[in-house]
Amino acid sequence: MASEIAPDVYAMRHSCAHLMAAAIRELYPEAKFGVGPPTATGFYYDIDLPEPLKLDDLQKIEQMMRKLRKKKLRFDRRELPIEDAIGFMREHHQDYKVELLQLLRDRGTTAIAKETGDDTAVDGDQSGVDSVSFYTTGNFVDLCRGPHVENTGQCGEFKLINIAGAYWRGNSDGPQLQRIYGLCFPTKEELEHCMWQMEQAKLRDHRKIGRELKIYRFSPEVGAGLPLWLPRGTALRDELEFLAQKEERRDGYLRVVTPQITKEELYYRSRHLPYYAEDMYKPFEIDGERFYLRPMNCPHHHQVYLAEKHSYRDLPVRLSEYGQVYRYEASGALSGLTRVRGFCQNDAHIYCRYDQAKDEFLKVMRLHARYYDLFGIKDYYMRLSLPDLDKLDKYVDEPEKWLAALKIIREAMIESGYPFREVEGEAAFYGPKVDFMIKSVIGTEYAISTNQLDFLATQTFDLTYIGEDGKEHPVYVIHRAPLGSHERFVAFLIEHYAGNFPTWLAPVQAMVVPIADRHNDYAEEVRNLLFDADVPTGTGGLRVEVDTSTERMQKKIRNAQLEKIPYILVVGDKEAETRTVAVRLRNGTDLGAMPIAEVIARMRDEVVNRRDIELPVIETAGDATAH
Ligand SMILES: [Zn+2]
Ligand SMILES: [Zn+2]
Structure with missing residues (x-):
């Protein structure tokens, strides 16, 4: 630091x-x-x-x-x-x-x-x-x-x-x-800005908001560092995966699903054992064979790559998976969603030829930039970790391969035009590593995404392709995880938005508030119409709930605002009769009566573009505000 x-x-x-x-x-x-x-x-x-x-x-x-x-x-x-x-x-x-x-x-x-x-x-x-x-x-x-x-x-x-x-x-x-x-x-x-930032960080603390908005919970009976994602937190994950799937499909990725446990031989082959053993949980036996919880998805994906032979024309092969992994953290180091013992990574591995590696790396960088634009992340840079280049031959078998990989990455970084820094003395032995460092709106820096160009996997796993010459050639592997893990990224998003998620991402997108019990049926009908509307979401339809509690209308509205729900749709006699809803936004804006079709059109617009028409501002004194 x-x-x-x-x-x-x-x-x-x-x-x-x-x-x-x-x-x-x-x-x-x-x-x-x-x-x-x-x-x-x-x-x-x-x-x-x-x-x-x-x-x-x-x-x-x-x-x-x-x-x-x-x-x-x-x-x-x-x-x-x-x-x-x-x-x-x-x-x-x-x-x-x-x-x-x-x-x-x-x-x-x-x-x-x-x-x-x-x-x-x-x-x-x-x-x-x-x-x-x-x-x-x-x-x-x-x-x-x-x-x-x-x-x-x-x-x-x-x-x-x-x-x-x-x-x-x-x-x-x-x-x-x-x-x-x-x-x-x-x-x-600068001093005052830092104090403001610290105060905001406290108000926006993901552990506090995560509890208030019912996003996740820890249970002592399940164990420390093992988050339980509550329904509303799971909706966030569903949306992020929906986004990632679409962006990845667009860039030619194919989704795979692989198991969370594996025989120990695989980790000896990948060299996680014995080198990475400290970060792994103790093995267990099944029918006399030793198995481990997986700390990384790479070896599994390599097995998928090996499932068939690849010609030079098939490459690149891009395999993606939101993969659950488990890594040891000391109990004292655990903290909310940012330091956990099990997490789900926005992982993928790209298998390509040497001559494709630069373009593929560049594409990965552009994918990051698309995400950052979407989430309003304006302040970011790439951090390239370099070994001590003078002593490279001391801890790498083939320094020339390392340098070739470095050349590719540098070229891609320069071509991308995104800001980057080079830091000496902390690179991985199997290839250069680029971390994306992002800042939330209040300026907290997060390391979310690690990318690597790996030339060693081809040896440890015999990852090859058949070239034009009919012979086997080594593949390069790019490891990437632009959205990091759900755990850390959601912690970031909570702070970034102070819990005021944009409509597309909000765990509950609209709360229907019937004024009296006799309006419950109409409220239910509104909910169903919204859900069935043609709006693409990660949960099969718009996420709408009906507040059928016995509270008074004003209180119901207030509760929905506290839950940071973007749309509050009030229905009474008049609305039922005219097939409308009275629309309030969580920031207090009163949009008045709108036909249901109009509400759907507005929400559809926000969800499809993943951009709110009006940025949420909470006016309550002492509350965290979104910028
Ligand atoms: Zn001194
Ligand atoms: Zn990997």
Whole structure:
């Protein structure tokens, strides 16, 4: 994370952490300091204090920080031999700094960064640590490698936001420090934008909205990390699959269905075993043979490819499946729909010739862009993971194949015209990988989709085609999943739309509200007419419900609005007589009485184009609004 921050912002945030520590030292002279690295939005500092801080205390600290900021205290650097440094920190009762210095002396800087999560704590290389740098800010002296801004007047705009417990050096048997989080930005506007974003993220939290809108549930009897998709959440999945099927068919994909368990030999062949075993669940036996829950769909799809012989004229073969997979996650890491133990991927594998690979990859990128346009995702980029190219031959058998695959991907990315970044040092051994990074309307970044160009599967699975020359040739495999998994993508969509899904996607598209019991029959008739109307949806017809509860009309309307249902169709005597409905939108807009055919035409328009005529805006104060 920290490595992607601009260097000047990095120095400012890091300096701001010093400023906070200096303020805390003024207020709590007995404070002992751990580490305080910069973060993607500011910084934190782990501090040992005699008593737990309350949120109110943060204001006091902030005030002191402002006071010290005004003084424009310089960040003065000095060097000390390591033994003197240890003595100095011991004298000042800074036990944690003493520990860090000893760790530095005995094991070098890398160990410190690894154990504390702070790579700014100390200077120098692994080897030959004999002196360390200190920075003084007013009365506060910190062990630090820098860099800093010149003085405390340049620490930017900050806000302390939270306190949490943090174990020293991540060790749960060791002392627990208080971690104080701060935001820090060059300008007030950026700071305020970040605070707005955090507030919106809370209002739009998919776990909160997912519960309110009855999208999914966890049951302790089923198990953590194994979501149960409720009827309304399942409607979302149905629509996404309906969309994917159509877009994929258009691009020449064929759908397949494969089992979720497999004999262990398949995973030895695919090299998931033993290399990926940590992420897989323990095997089980059926009639004396060992089986696994599948962590990936690829080996199954390769078996489908192998079901028949392919000539050069058959390629590309594009096999798609919304495939359920299971991967191990530690219980502590599980979170809502974003970190789960079982999920369903928008998966596909494209088997092609070398000369087709670039065009196929480009097509996959264009498919992403079509989806993003549809969902109003404006901010996205591709992230190409590269290995350390100088050392490529050390961990790849055939570096020239790797480089050939890389060339294809680079060309396709450039030709696409979409923004991309290259990141070194984290590529897969079987080929280059491109992740699509997308941002929700409030700016949260999600990694949804991973794409790979794989030249190794042809060896491990003997994936070949018969060329014009009558001989066998290797195929290239593209792995792709533009809509990621249902779980993560729906979590994204909930935040992105704040639960106000566009009509085509809304789990319930219209709620019919009979004014009195005697209007229930007509309400039911309206529902059936809408369902039977010629509107293509993923659920066989428009999703319409009738509110037959005993609530009063106003309350029924309010409930439908809270459920974020796009259309509310009120029916009473007049409507029954004139074969109309009184149309309200969830944002409060009153469209008045409309003939049923007109409502159908309007909804059809929105569903077919997958675009709402009027963007939903919820006017209720304090509610999350869609932009
Ligand atoms: Zn520093
Ligand atoms: Zn795959």
